[in-house]
Amino acid sequence: MSYENIILEKEEKIAIITFNRPEAMNALNIKTRAEFAAAVKDVEEDDAIKVLILTGSGKAFVAGSDIKEFHATTPFAAHNIVRLGSIVEKLGKPVIAAVNGFCLGGGCEIAMACDLIIASEKAKFGQPEINLGIIPGGGGTQRLQRLIGVCRAKELIFTGDIIRADEAERIGLVNRVVGMDELMPKAKEIAAKIATKSSAALKLAKQAINKGMQTSLQDGLDYEYEMYALSLSLEDKTEGVNAFLEKRAPNFVGR
Incomplete structure (x- = not known):
């Protein structure tokens, strides 16, 4: 366009x-x-x-x-x-x-x-x-x-x-x-x-921060934990942990 x-x-x-x-x-x-x-x-x-x-x-x-x-x-x-x-x-x-x-x-x-x-x-x-x-x-x-x-x-x-x-x-x-x-x-x-960071994790982090701006502290904390739990299921989480243990730069795929 x-x-x-x-x-x-x-x-x-x-x-x-x-x-x-x-x-x-x-x-x-x-x-x-x-x-x-x-x-x-x-x-x-x-x-x-x-x-x-x-x-x-x-x-x-x-x-x-x-x-x-x-x-x-x-x-x-x-x-x-x-x-x-x-x-x-x-x-x-x-x-x-x-x-x-x-x-x-x-x-x-x-x-x-x-x-x-x-x-x-x-x-x-x-x-x-x-x-x-x-x-x-x-x-x-x-x-x-x-x-x-x-x-x-x-x-x-x-x-x-x-x-x-x-x-x-x-x-x-x-x-x-x-x-x-x-x-x-x-x-x-x-x-x-x-x-260079995980685009999937960045998206979850942005959602959690923005949600916290619009709600109570407790509701924000609860939502943060939901996003944290989701991040634990990411392929990028596995890659990030492996890269840290192997002392190399991670190759995130955004999933």
Whole structure:
């Protein structure tokens, strides 16, 4: 499938999706949302791909939704908008956000749905929806509080303030901040390291962690044990144990 507003690249075990509407700060319009969803599905179905990296072209990762389409967005239509954060979160493969610039509104919501966030020193984060008289609708009110705490989340959402990458790192919104020239090399380095692990075990680990974010501690512990028991039945478990005992690198097959 060919795309207009995104770029999908595959490098060995790593896929890279680049939001590519630089003239519009990569704002999310209907076409971009549909293309992104299709690209993520492509990545999901490609067994050769182990890790997905998301980034943006130009000065933005994603600067939010396309405001030009807001006039036509009714409460009914809002229910039919593709929730990109949920698509990312449900992908059974690790996802790394390589945030190059402005990461606002829907863009911040997509980044927060990723498993890791690597930010360039030029990146800026925020949920400025309140300035338009609306609230975040793609996970901002929920994921943000789980990542940085309720009080800090309320401050950012209520004020609409935009924060720099170093502040985002300080409050736990991003994993690390690097120079702009280091952003993609660092993201690829981490992705390559993750890609050497068992894709089947990674999927179970992601499911367990995400489940724990949505439930009580005890329910999360119970679910973790179910995923742990499943991991004991994997071919990769046998290979991993044998490789450790034989002092060699494991050759995981994803089963």
